[in-house]
Amino acid sequence: MARRNTRREKLITLALHVGLLAGLFFAAFPIYWMLASSFKTNGEIFALPPTILPHVFTFEAYAAILTDPVKLRFFFNSYLVAAVVTILTVIIALLAAYGFSRFNFRGKAALSTLIISTQTLPPITLLIPFFGLVVSYGLFDTYAALVLTYLVFTLPYAVLLLTGYLNTLPRDLDEAVAVDGGSSWTALWRVIVPISVPGIVATSVYTFLLCWNEFLFALTLTKSTDMRTVPIGIQLLMGQHAFEWNQMMAMSVLGSLPLLVIYLIAQRYFLAGMAAGSVK
Amino acid sequence: MTARGPKANYKLGRQIAPYLYLSPSLIVVGLLMLLPMAMVIAYSFQESAVLRPDTSFAGFRHYRAIFGDEVFWASLWHTLYFTVASVVMHMAIGLAFALMLNSDRISPMLRSVLRVLYILPWLFTQVIIAVIWRLMLDPNGVVNSILVDLGIIGSKVAWFSSVETALHAVTFANIWAGYPLFMVSLLAGLQGIPKDLYEAADIDGATGPQKLVFITIPQLMPIIVSISLLDFIWTMQVFPLIWLTTGGGPIYATEVLSTYTYKLAFSQYNLAQAAASAVTILLISIGLTLFYIRHQKAR
Numbered sequence: 001m002a003r004r005n006t007r008r009e010k011l012i013t014l015a016l017h018v019g020l021l022a023g024l025f026f027a028a029f030p031i032y033w034m035l036a037s038s039f040k041t042n043g044e045i046f047a048l049p050p051t052i053l054p055h056v057f058t059f060e061a062y063a064a065i066l067t068d069p070v071k072l073r074f075f076f077n078s079y080l081v082a083a084v085v086t087i088l089t090v091i092i093a094l095l096a097a098y099g100f101s102r103f104n105f106r107g108k109a110a111l112s113t114l115i116i117s118t119q120t121l122p123p124i125t126l127l128i129p130f131f132g133l134v135v136s137y138g139l140f141d142t143y144a145a146l147v148l149t150y151l152v153f154t155l156p157y158a159v160l161l162l163t164g165y166l167n168t169l170p171r172d173l174d175e176a177v178a179v180d181g182g183s184s185w186t187a188l189w190r191v192i193v194p195i196s197v198p199g200i201v202a203t204s205v206y207t208f209l210l211c212w213n214e215f216l217f218a219l220t221l222t223k224s225t226d227m228r229t230v231p232i233g234i235q236l237l238m239g240q241h242a243f244e245w246n247q248m249m250a251m252s253v254l255g256s257l258p259l260l261v262i263y264l265i266a267q268r269y270f271l272a273g274m275a276a277g278s279v280k
Numbered sequence: 281m282t283a284r285g286p287k288a289n290y291k292l293g294r295q296i297a298p299y300l301y302l303s304p305s306l307i308v309v310g311l312l313m314l315l316p317m318a319m320v321i322a323y324s325f326q327e328s329a330v331l332r333p334d335t336s337f338a339g340f341r342h343y344r345a346i347f348g349d350e351v352f353w354a355s356l357w358h359t360l361y362f363t364v365a366s367v368v369m370h371m372a373i374g375l376a377f378a379l380m381l382n383s384d385r386i387s388p389m390l391r392s393v394l395r396v397l398y399i400l401p402w403l404f405t406q407v408i409i410a411v412i413w414r415l416m417l418d419p420n421g422v423v424n425s426i427l428v429d430l431g432i433i434g435s436k437v438a439w440f441s442s443v444e445t446a447l448h449a450v451t452f453a454n455i456w457a458g459y460p461l462f463m464v465s466l467l468a469g470l471q472g473i474p475k476d477l478y479e480a481a482d483i484d485g486a487t488g489p490q491k492l493v494f495i496t497i498p499q500l501m502p503i504i505v506s507i508s509l510l511d512f513i514w515t516m517q518v519f520p521l522i523w524l525t526t527g528g529g530p531i532y533a534t535e536v537l538s539t540y541t542y543k544l545a546f547s548q549y550n551l552a553q554a555a556a557s558a559v560t561i562l563l564i565s566i567g568l569t570l571f572y573i574r575h576q577k578a579r
Binding site for chain 1: 293294295297298299300301302304305306308309312313315316317319320323329330331376377380381383385386390394396397398399400401403404405406407408411412413414415416418420421422425429456510513514516517519520524537538541542545546551554555558559561562565566568569572573576
């Protein structure tokens with residue numbers, strides 16, 4: 001009896017590891033394939049039979065992208081827009097989070113519901129009036145058009161994340177400042193902000209990525225190659241007649257780099273941001 | 281100097297302060313969310329909007345045009361199929377992976393490595409997911425090559441460009457991209473289930489599957505419901521993935537509400553009618569959001 005049980009146990013453990021391996025193949029193979037293809041020559045991408053490792057390992061696709069000023073501009077634009085939006089979002093959200101976390105006031109519940117519900121607004125619905133506003137204020141094809149419209153989508157997450165973080169900090173800290181005659185403004189900048197660095201980092205990371213990944217608004221509210229961001233750059237590569245598949249893959253790898261780097265360095269912060277809307 | 285003294289001043293400050301702290305956010309929400317929402321509703325009742333605008337009242341003309349358009353209904357069904365299949369599979373795969381990772385039969389080292397790798401698909405933006413799956417599912421791509429070798433399909437399939445397979449193919453790509461949200465949340469949930477529930481079940485002689493059905497799943501139910509709702513709302517709005525793999529085609533085989541609306545607005549430049557379609561999507565989203573908020577409050 002006991003022996004059968006251990007054999008059964010072994011079988012279950014084996015089945016589990018087979019399952020885990022299958023899961024790994026499902027999750028990671030497509031990503032590996034993108035990475036491997038980015039180091040192939042364009043002719044080898046659809047070679048038959050497929051080459052698991054590049055026969056000819058080459059940086060040709062990366063070189064083509066990193067020496068093309070048009071494509072470098074896409075990267076510059078993506079970094080610039082994401083950085084500006086992140087700074088604005090974190091400052092505005094920090095103030096709101098402080099208000100939500102440290103004060104009771106009339107309309108608090110309604111306002112927090114309003115902010116939570118913004119998360120679920122369909123981007124396509126806002127796109128049409130945004131297009132109208134951007135055209136009538138002469139902001140079409142400018143950085144300002146992207147910065148302003150991205151704020152709407154980054155702010156709710158940032159407020160939620162930071163409010164959650166500030167709620168974990170003891171109120172004695174603010175009260176100590178108040179006893180010393182300091183205002184809540186002093187308490188915020190002198191006491192709360194310095195100890196909120198982890199929360200601020202998590203929020204910044206997530207905000208940056210939301211901007212970095214945005215496609216629909218960038219597609220519609222900009223037009224010239226000077227203003228395009230990385231996701232649009234990848235789309236432009238796809239639209240060409242002769243498919244440079246290896247360049248498409250290399251650009252995708254380069255475009256994912258900020259995410260991968262942040263994910264691997266700061267996994268904890270990253271997941272906190274990703275799950276912010278869902279588990280709160 | 282004033283009769284009120286510092287204490288009264290402090291109290292007054294406490295009353296006004298929260299509104300001051302919130303004001304920048306409220307300005308953003310007001311100008312960039314509430315105002316645009318009012319605008320899109322207004323557009324949908326105008327003869328035409330934005331480009332060569334004609335603000336005379338059009339009544340429900342644009343809504344009638346939308347609801348009389350069979351492509352709209354096809355888009356609605358495709359959206360529903362895409363969304364329901366995605367959410368169900370996200371949940372199934374997310375749960376399976378979470379349970380496997382949570383098992384005490386694997387070493388902690390392997391667990392943490394696999395956890396990092398299983399989350400990977402979630403990191404990529406939809407544009408890159410589209411690129412990856414166009415590479416994988418190309419008629420000459422690696423998926424066809426493997427399936428032909430295994431004898432599962434007789435000849436190469438053009439997954440994204442044939443009417444029969446396109447909708448399944450985009451749905452599959454979206455399933456691949458989205459399960460980690462469930463996995464991460466359920467993994468956190470699993471760790472929160474009290475151990476004594478399982479110990480009690482062991483004493484009663486419960487089997488593994490029984491414990492899964494009667495303890496694990498019921499304990500995870502609140503997370504499953506709330507993530508499903510959020511996933512449903514977000515999946516319904518997916519645009520880039522479909523736009524960049526099939527563009528809604530071939531013919532209208534993968535047209536969903538977002539691509540339908542986008543084409544009305546920016547291919548046909550019929551922004552008033554697109555606004556009517558956008559308002560319809562908004563109403564569906566609001567309905568689901570109210571449901572979600574109610575669920576969250578009940579928790």
